Amino acid sequence: MTYGVTFPLWREAAGETWRNYTRHAFVEGMRDGTLPREAFLRYLVQDYVFLVHFSRAWALAVTKAETLEEMRACAATVHALLDEEMRLHVETCAAEGISEADLFAAEEAPQNLAYTRYVLDAGHSGDFLDLMAALAPCVLGYGEIGARLAAHADETVYAEWIATYSGEDYQRTCRDVGAMIDAAVARRLGPAPEESPRWPRLADRFRTATRLEVGFWDMGLSG
């Protein structure tokens, strides 16, 4: 999966950290069905809270945007997160006796706090590109993981999770976000973005957010 031209460059620069995220033991446990249910539910409850703050980060992107097109794309993501992605968590947890009020009130794990507040700070202290570099591993990493796990969906009880991220709707979202990032980079950094003095810091933001994704999976496994 390439999702544009910027993402593969940032992914390459993140080196083995990217592999640690996308091939994490938690992911492999979903692939072959060996992930304990308890770990999956712990992850889902934390992920609901994660998505609350992630929605705030995309809303911040609306205020940091420079074009109507960027504003529309980010506003649509806020809407999709609040009204679609979170519903999946609510429904899966409801079937396990966990209400939405319980989810909203769940105490945030330190790894969760660290990740979402890092992303929000990237947006507050930086510009639209800083924020996009911090948001990209989450959105595009799940697209890559979903696409790889799709071939194994009939071997695992986590088929629904895999279907969500490997499905055409989500894969289209990833291509759209990749294209938006490419356009945002070209607009602000010109035709040779890798030569911009800002480039190393953007790649570093991407790698830091990727490290925080690894921490999020670790949290799911270890509680």
Ligand SMILES: Cc1ncc(C[n+]2csc(CCO)c2C)c(N)n1
């Ligand atoms: C820890 C964690 N990382 C990534 C995602 C995936 N994700 C987060 S927001 C979004 C929609 C577009 O922004 C998607 C797919 C997640 N749920 N939890």
